[in-house]
Amino acid sequence: xxxxxxxxxxxxxxIKTVSRIVNGxxxxxxxxxxxxxxxxxxxxxxxxxxxxxxxxxxxxxxxxMTDAVATTPYSVDIVxxxxxxxxxxxxxxxxxxxxxxxxxxxxxxxxxxxHRVAGVIYAAMFHKAHEVGNPAYDQSIxxxxxxxxxxxxxxxxxxxxxxGYTQAKHVLKLGHxxxxxxxxxxDIVATKxxxxxxxxxxxxxxxxxxxxxxxxxxxxxxxxxxxVIFEVATxxxxxxxxxxAIICGNDQIAMQVYSAAASMGxxxxxxxxxxxxxxxxxxxxxxxxxxTTVALxxxxxxxxxxxxxxxxxxxxxxxxxxxxxxxxxxxxxSCRKLS
Amino acid sequence: xxxxxxxxxxxxxxIKTVSRIVNGxxxxxxxxxxxxxxxxxxxxxxxxxxxxxxxxxxxxxxxxMTDAVATTPYSVDIVxxxxxxxxxxxxxxxxxxxxxxxxxxxxxxxxxxxHRVAGVIYAAMFHKAHEVGNPAYDQSIxxxxxxxxxxxxxxxxxxxxxxGYTQAKHVLKLGHxxxxxxxxxxDIVATKxxxxxxxxxxxxxxxxxxxxxxxxxxxxxxxxxxxVIFEVATxxxxxxxxxxAIICGNDQIAMQVYSAAASMGxxxxxxxxxxxxxxxxxxxxxxxxxxTTVALxxxxxxxxxxxxxxxxxxxxxxxxxxxxxxxxxxxxxSCRKLS
DNA sequence: TTGTAGGCGTTATCAA
DNA sequence: TTGATAACGCCTACAA
Numbered sequence: 001x002x003x004x005x006x007x008x009x010x011x012x013x014x015i016k017t018v019s020r021i022v023n024g025x026x027x028x029x030x031x032x033x034x035x036x037x038x039x040x041x042x043x044x045x046x047x048x049x050x051x052x053x054x055x056x057x058x059x060x061x062x063x064x065m066t067d068a069v070a071t072t073p074y075s076v077d078i079v080x081x082x083x084x085x086x087x088x089x090x091x092x093x094x095x096x097x098x099x100x101x102x103x104x105x106x107x108x109x110x111x112x113x114x115h116r117v118a119g120v121i122y123a124a125m126f127h128k129a130h131e132v133g134n135p136a137y138d139q140s141i142x143x144x145x146x147x148x149x150x151x152x153x154x155x156x157x158x159x160x161x162x163x164g165y166t167q168a169k170h171v172l173k174l175g176h177x178x179x180x181x182x183x184x185x186x187d188i189v190a191t192k193x194x195x196x197x198x199x200x201x202x203x204x205x206x207x208x209x210x211x212x213x214x215x216x217x218x219x220x221x222x223x224x225x226x227x228v229i230f231e232v233a234t235x236x237x238x239x240x241x242x243x244x245a246i247i248c249g250n251d252q253i254a255m256q257v258y259s260a261a262a263s264m265g266x267x268x269x270x271x272x273x274x275x276x277x278x279x280x281x282x283x284x285x286x287x288x289x290x291x292t293t294v295a296l297x298x299x300x301x302x303x304x305x306x307x308x309x310x311x312x313x314x315x316x317x318x319x320x321x322x323x324x325x326x327x328x329x330x331x332x333x334s335c336r337k338l339s
Numbered sequence: 340x341x342x343x344x345x346x347x348x349x350x351x352x353x354i355k356t357v358s359r360i361v362n363g364x365x366x367x368x369x370x371x372x373x374x375x376x377x378x379x380x381x382x383x384x385x386x387x388x389x390x391x392x393x394x395x396x397x398x399x400x401x402x403x404m405t406d407a408v409a410t411t412p413y414s415v416d417i418v419x420x421x422x423x424x425x426x427x428x429x430x431x432x433x434x435x436x437x438x439x440x441x442x443x444x445x446x447x448x449x450x451x452x453x454h455r456v457a458g459v460i461y462a463a464m465f466h467k468a469h470e471v472g473n474p475a476y477d478q479s480i481x482x483x484x485x486x487x488x489x490x491x492x493x494x495x496x497x498x499x500x501x502x503g504y505t506q507a508k509h510v511l512k513l514g515h516x517x518x519x520x521x522x523x524x525x526d527i528v529a530t531k532x533x534x535x536x537x538x539x540x541x542x543x544x545x546x547x548x549x550x551x552x553x554x555x556x557x558x559x560x561x562x563x564x565x566x567v568i569f570e571v572a573t574x575x576x577x578x579x580x581x582x583x584a585i586i587c588g589n590d591q592i593a594m595q596v597y598s599a600a601a602s603m604g605x606x607x608x609x610x611x612x613x614x615x616x617x618x619x620x621x622x623x624x625x626x627x628x629x630x631t632t633v634a635l636x637x638x639x640x641x642x643x644x645x646x647x648x649x650x651x652x653x654x655x656x657x658x659x660x661x662x663x664x665x666x667x668x669x670x671x672x673s674c675r676k677l678s
Numbered sequence: 679t680t681g682t683a684g685g686c687g688t689t690a691t692c693a694a
Numbered sequence: 695t696t697g698a699t700a701a702c703g704c705c706t707a708c709a710a
Contacts, residue, residue: 003702
């Protein structure tokens with residue numbers, strides 16, 4: 001690798017002069033600059049980050065730690081969002097996955113420390129609590145799509161309460177009153193929050209939220225039991241008072257509802273309105289009719305997490321905001337207005 | 340950050356002694372070792388990678404460059420595979436995305452060079468040719484899910500020819516003879532390769548591959564035109580000689596075929612066998628019946644790419660193997676044996 | 679406007 | 695078995 005010294009020798013100037021030029025210091029003669037720049041080009045000089053950083057400069061590398069267990073495929077958009085935010089600032093991203101293993105996580109904190117990363121984002125692949133297992137990491141840690149049990153760390157989260165509200169509000173506004181709900185498992189954070197949101201929407205509309213119309217689904221993406229939804233939906237449709245709209249805990253559930261509806265001869269959205277959650281485009285854009293749903297703002301979460309990480313460096317250690325990112329309604333073709 | 344010097348002072352030994360202990364040099368008195376190790380622990384010493392690397396050690400960081408345009412959600416498994424392979428070797432991964440922009444790519448080569456990464460993997464999100472745009476990167480570059488137009492770089496690719504063969508072989512073996520094919524766009528590499536594979540299977544079975552049964556689909560995942568498949572399939576089913584099996588270019592196409600079949604009252608697999616490609620679990624495991632398909636081995640591709648990168652460091656510059664990873668058949672419930 | 683000296687944290691060399 | 699010294703490439707402080 002070419003060093004400043006080598007360029008300096010070729011150009012017949014001092015190391016410092018070359019350094020100035022590389023770093024755009026204006027205090028340098030234009031002629032010298034142009035002259036040296038040619039050599040810089042010819043030798044294809046690239047500054048050595050390690051050396052720069054050792055000299056005391058702030059690291060240009062951020063760390064991103066993920067727990068890639070039971071991954072939903074679109075949650076990697078968190079990573080994309082983070083990358084995008086970082087590239088704007090000419091920073092780079094060191095990435096690693098714990099696979100949900102605490103020992104691995106501990107190792108990774110060491111690794112990140114060893115690289116003196118400027119900050120780290122811990123990103124969970126679904127919304128949950130996570131106690132960061134680092135005994136002694138001293139830079140900023142931002143939680144993305146997860147939160148500290150004691151709320152003592154900055155975190156960026158999807159606003160699931162608002163998401164549930166948005167789902168319910170949408171179908172209510174379209175005039176639906178007999179509304180079925182098929183949720184994810186009750187033990188995940190998002191389910192509870194969304195239900196609160198739905199209840200709020202029902203209250204506002206002066207409709208009582210009828211638990212009897214709620215069914216519990218299954219969360220596991222890779223879980224064969226998701227097929228259970230088909231039965232659940234079918235049973236709902238057989239009811240003498242069958243719902244005119246179904247609110248689903250995610251798009252996969254909605255997909256099953258489509259199947260169940262088709263098998264009973266119900267036409268969506270004419271006979272039945274369906275609204276999903278997540279906006280898994282693979283599903284939402286491929287279903288016929290395309291699925292109206294509420295999106296999980298993963299990209300935005302990653303993006304904001306990086307911004308927060310950067311700004312956190314100037315905060316004191318009690319800095320622990322909890323930032324909620326809205327889940328937008330994505331209107332497509334699966335809901336109709338009752339007249 | 341704690342340095343060797345600080346530990347040395349505390350322990351009352353020389354810097355070099357501490358260094359020896361940190362690096363597991365056996366030439367050190369056991370007593371000294373134990374004694375110093377206590378201080379190492381107490382002060383929570385972590386070696387500074389930048390300093391180590393500057394001293395001339397080999398970098399422990401690899402670079403991964405992706406082109407995240409029009410991403411299929413599961414192709415990120417390439418990244419997972421790469422991470423897994425790297426963690427086994429206690430290496431880390433610097434990651435960045437070009438977004439398909441050549442200027443950005445050029446910048447990234449500089450960045451990677453600047454960090455003196457030990458090697459880089461360029462991973463495409465779908466199988467294609469890619470001319471690496473690096474004027475002067477001198478370490479090993481491995482192409483994952485893509486290949487150099489001149490075949491002058493090592494690359495790891497899915498064996499699409501074998502994948503197509505596997506699809507066709509499967510339905511032929513089940514006794515199907517009237518077989519419809521809905522491909523991806525013809526301008527992508529995979530389509531041509533898979534068709535060759537299908538033709539090979541047909542030849543082996545002594546059946547002629549009838550182009551009249553082939554329809555061209557659309558590749559764009561985010562493309563509304565995928566809905567066109569529904570019409571294509573419906574038209575096929577209306578034919579007086581309707582196919583008993585459909586080979587699909589991907590699982591999304593298969594999903595559309597399911598819809599079309601349902602709307603015509605055809606039961607899968609009784610009236611129609613369907614085989615997909617990609618194994619997008621979100622779809623393949625959620626469809627009813629679950630979809631028989633051929634998987635794209637993304638994880639494996641990422642894993643092998645890293646292994647290749649590591650071994651490539653000892654090769655001369657003409658090292659340019661082209662390694663094909665098989666696409667395995669994932670048998671589920673959507674195909675039946677004709678009796 | 680340009681250059682010199684020194685030091686960042688680590689490891690290799692050589693000496694004790 | 696241990697330690698002093700130099701060097702890696704860069705940048706800051708200071709001087710010319």
